[in-house]
Amino acid sequence: MNTKQKLHQLRMNEWTTRFSNQKTSGLTIKEWCNQNNLSIHTYNYWKHALKEELASQVLPDIVPIVIPETPASPAPIVSNDSALTNCVIRSIAKLTYNNISIEFDSDISEAFLVTIIKAVRHA
Structure with missing residues (x-):
């Protein structure tokens, strides 16, 4: 922990004590x-900062993933071989990062793949 982080933590601890003192004092905030x-502004600033700090420690990072509309399936391969009639050739890719594995079709959009990678990195 660097000096700036230590000072921030010290201030958070001081304000935690101050909030407790205000609550037990029986006085209004004002x-x-x-x-x-x-000032009430300073009080509210640190109250908000403490809530944000606690939320960041308790709640996991939430990474929204927007799923694009599924493109139409590729056209089937035309062949005289009856075994290949109506077959679709697709390749599957696998992404593994931090013990998380995701398999996806190779026709995934680059933008969606970037979104998935960002989400996995924050998991």
Whole structure:
């Protein structure tokens, strides 16, 4: 942890104590802030910052994935061989990262593949 992170953590700890003191004081936020020479803006800023800090520690990163519309299936291969009639040749690719494996058709769009890779990197 670098110095900046340590200072940030120290301030978070100080404000956690201050919020607790305000709550147990029986005073309104405005009264408590006046008594402690703090502005309500500063109080609300640190309250928001602490909530964000706690949320980032508790909640996982949420990476939205937009699934594009599925393109029409490729046209079947035309052949005189009855065994190949109505066959579709597709290749499958497999992506493995951090013990997460995803298989997908090779006709996946580049944009969607980039989205998947970003989501897996944040998992």
